[in-house]
Each structure stands twice: as C-alpha cells, then as structure tokens.
Amino acid sequence: MDYGKHYSVMKSDVIQLLRDNFPIDGNFNFSDLTFGAGGHTCEIAHLYNNAHVYSFDQDPEAIENGKSRLVKEGLEKRVHLIHSNFTFFEESLPSGLLLDAVLLDAGVSSHQFDKAERGFSFRFDAPLDMRMNPSVGASAADLLNGMTASELEGIFREYGEEKFSKQISQAIVDFRKTKRIETTKELENICFHAYPKKLRHGKIHPATKTFQALRIKVNDEIKVLEDVIGQVIPRLALNGIFMVISFHSLEDRVFKRGFKDWKEEAYPIEILTKKPLLPTEKEIFENSRSRSAKLRVIRRVKDWPSKNKYPRKE
Numbered sequence: 246m247d248y249g250k251h252y253s254v255m256k257s258d259v260i261q262l263l264r265d266n267f268p269i270d271g272n273f274n275f276s277d278l279t280f281g282a283g284g285h286t287c288e289i290a291h292l293y294n295n296a297h298v299y300s301f302d303q304d305p306e307a308i309e310n311g312k313s314r315l316v317k318e319g320l321e322k323r324v325h326l327i328h329s330n331f332t333f334f335e336e337s338l339p340s341g342l343l344l345d346a347v348l349l350d351a352g353v354s355s356h357q358f359d360k361a362e363r364g365f366s367f368r369f370d371a372p373l374d375m376r377m378n379p380s381v382g383a384s385a386a387d388l389l390n391g392m393t394a395s396e397l398e399g400i401f402r403e404y405g406e407e408k409f410s411k412q413i414s415q416a417i418v419d420f421r422k423t424k425r426i427e428t429t430k431e432l433e434n435i436c437f438h439a440y441p442k443k444l445r446h447g448k449i450h451p452a453t454k455t456f457q458a459l460r461i462k463v464n465d466e467i468k469v470l471e472d473v474i475g476q477v478i479p480r481l482a483l484n485g486i487f488m489v490i491s492f493h494s495l496e497d498r499v500f501k502r503g504f505k506d507w508k509e510e511a512y513p514i515e516i517l518t519k520k521p522l523l524p525t526e527k528e529i530f531e532n533s534r535s536r537s538a539k540l541r542v543i544r545r546v547k548d549w550p551s552k553n554k555y556p557r558k559e
Contacts, residue, residue, distance in 0.1 A: 252532040253284030255490055255540050258522055259348060260288060262542060266486055267345055269293055274342060274482070276300070278331040278349040278473065280307055283314050285348055290320045297323055299338060303330040303378040330378070332469045335476040343482035350490045351470060367433035367452050373426065375463045385459045389426045394418045404467070404495065405458030413439040413455055432456070457493065467495060474503040478514060481545040486517070488542050497521065500541050513547030 267273055273296040277286045280302040290298050298320075302308055308328045315321040327337050331349070373386040389397070394414045401410035416439040417426065426432060436452035437445055445451055461467060477487050491497040508514055521539035529536045 252535070253282070253288070254350060254532070254535045254538050255522070255524055255528070256285060256288060257528075258524075258540055259285060259488055260292065262486065262488060263289065263292070263346060266484065266544075267293070271295065273297075273346075274299075274344045276334075276338070276344050276347045276477075278334065278347065278477075279351070280311055280326065281350070282307070283311050285350065286311075286324060287314065287318055287320060290324050291318070297325070299325050299327060299342075299344075301327045301329055301331045301334065301337070303328070303381075305378065305380070330469065331473050334473055335480070338480065342480070343485065344477075344480050345482050345485050347477050347481070347485075347487045348490075349470075349473065349477075349488070351466070351492060351496045367429045367450070367456060370428055370430040373429055373432060373459075375460045377464050382463065385432075385463050386425075386427055388459065388462060389417060389432065390421060400462050401455055401458045403458070404461040405454035406494070407454040407458065409440055409451075415439075429456075461495070467499060470496060470499045471503065474500070474507070478507055478543075478545070483545060483548065486542055486544045488540060490538055490540050491521075492537050492539075497539050497541075504541065504543050507543075513545060515544045515546045517542040517544055 269292055271293075273293040275289055275293070275296055275298045277289070277298065277300040280286055280300040283300070286298055286300045290296050300311070302311065305328065308326055311326050312321070315324050315326070329337055373384060373389065375385040376382055383391075388400075392400075394417070397414035397417060398410045401407040401413055407413065413436055416435045417432075420426060420431070420435055426435070432455070433450075433452040436455050437450075440451040481487060489500045491500060504514070504516055508516060518541045521541050523540075524535045524538050
C-alpha cells in the first residue's frame with residue numbers, strides 16, 4: 246500500500262491561515278506535530294521556499310515513507326523528520342528555536358486505518374494492536390484481556406462516550422472465560438451482540454465507540470494532547486500561530502479548555518477562532534473522514550512575561 250495516498254484534512258484552510266499571517270518570501274520556522282503521509286508538511290515547505298520544518302511522527306512506517314518522499318520532492322535539507330511522539334516536542338527541537346507556526350492534526354492517518362494488520366479498524370479481521378508505534382507499550386488485546394470489567398467500562402465511557410459501556414465490558418469478560426480476545430472481528434462481534442437488538446443496525450456501528458476508546462487508551466492520546474499545549478505555546482515567536490485539528494468532542498474539549506486556561510493565566514495569546522473552523526461541503530464530499538474535523542487557532546500577541554527563558558505552566 247502507498248502511504249503517500251492520503252487526504253490531508255483542512256489543508257486549504259491551514260494554507261490560507263499561513264498566507265494571511267506570513268509572507269511567503271520571508272524566513273519561516275514551522276512544525277508539523279503529526280507528519281503522517283506528509284501532505285501538510287510538504288505543501289507548506291514548497292510554498293515557503295525559506296522554511297525550515299520540524300515534523301514529528303511516532304509511526305516508523307510514516308518516517309520511512311516520509312524520508313523517501315522528501316528526497317523525491319527535494320525537501321530533505323529543509324524538512325527535519327523526527328521519529329518521536331510529539332509529547333517530546335520541547336526536548337526534540339533545537340535550543341532557543343522559536344516557531345512562526347505549529348500544526349497539530351490529531352486524527353489517525355488513513356494509512357493506519359486502512360492497513361489491516363495495524364488493528365485500528367473492524368473492517369478487517371486482524372490482530373488487535375492499535376499502537377501508533379507498534380514497538381512501544383501494550384496492545385489493545387493486552388488491555389482487553391488484562392483489565393477488569395469496571396476498568397474497561399470506565400475506558401469505554403470516558404473515551405468513547407459509549408452508553409452501553411457496562412454491557413460491552415461484561416460481554417468482554419464473559420468471552421474471556423472461553424478464550425483470549427485476539428482479533429478485531431472478535432471484538433466487533435462482542436460489541437454487536439452486547440447492544441440491544443433494535444439498535445444493532447443504526448447509523449453508527451455498535452463497535453465504533455469502543456474501538457475509538459481503546460485506541461485513545463492504548464496511545465494515551467488525551468494526556469499527550471494536554472501536555473503538548475504547554476510545550477508549544479512557549480515556543481511560538483511573536484505573532485506565531487498554533488493550529489489544531491480535532492476529530493471528536495474529547496479532543497476538541499482539550500484544545501478549547503487548554504487555550505482558555507493559558508489565556509486566563511495572563512499569557513499573551515489571542516484565540517483567533519471563537520468558534521472552530523469546519524470543513525467545506527466539497528471537502529466532506531471528497532473525503533468523508535473530514536466530516537467531524539474542527540480547526541482551532543491561537544496567536545502569540547506580546548512578549549512573554551518572563552525574560553531570557555521560556556515560561557512554563559505546569
């Protein structure tokens with residue numbers, strides 16, 4: 246499968262925000278916290294010929310594909326690929342570097358969803374993995390087979406907002422009495438039959454929210470998002486902007502509250518999007534996965550209150 250065939254969500258909106266704020270012929274430092282297939286990174290590096298770009302991805306397949314793409318497009322000297330979760334953002338950048346713009350696209354890449362063996366989707370019968378970096382941490386199967394019913398219920402309720410979390414978690418524990426849960430189709434089947442019969446064939450598949458919750462838990466996604474806000478904001482140059490794209494209410498809530506908290510702490514940032522930007526009908530038609538996307542933006546508007554060092558808010 247070609248990793249490069251990927252639709253970069255709200256790319257035209259991101260490009261317009263950059264054009265509105267930064268001259269394309271000036272020096273420009275940019276960071277893409279989720280490189281994925283490189284759509285946002287490469288478009289911006291081509292647009293800003295003097296740009297230096299620092300792009301993160303914890304997925305080794307994304308990094309390997311990215312190296313090839315950068316060489317093919319002549320960008321390998323200006324785009325610095327960093328094989329890391331963006332939770333290590335601060336320590337991975339050159340000391341003293343201030344950024345004109347930072348982008349965080351919180352979505353899972355199409356490649357991860359569409360590659361069966363990664364275990365993100367119940368469209369395929371595959372091992373239950375769901376790790377964005379397959380060499381780090383416990384898999385989804387490990388969690389499903391090692392946690393209690395109440396622990397699983399809490400995960401499904403908190404991260405999936407699943408109203409049948411109790412029934413699904415109990416069905417998982419009952420299934421485990423016979424055999425270990427190993428595959429996506431096994432979990433899908435458990436979720437399907439845990440739902441009331443009249444709701445099993447609704448608009449949203451009974452397994453959808455459980456799979457989302459497991460993925461978030463496996464990759465510790467919410468905590469990582471919370472942590473990175475406090476690392477990015479101090480690294481913004483004067484008039485620098487931080488753009489975040491979320492795909493469900495939990496992610497969007499992290500950014501909305503996080504930005505508001507920083508502003509209330511008297512840090513000189515301006516929230517540019519009182520209401521988030523949404524994808525156009527045309528984009529949703531071209532890429533249905535963009536339908537739930539929301540784009541929020543903040544800008545640094547004054548010098549930091551602390552001189553000679555970056556302020557940090559714990």
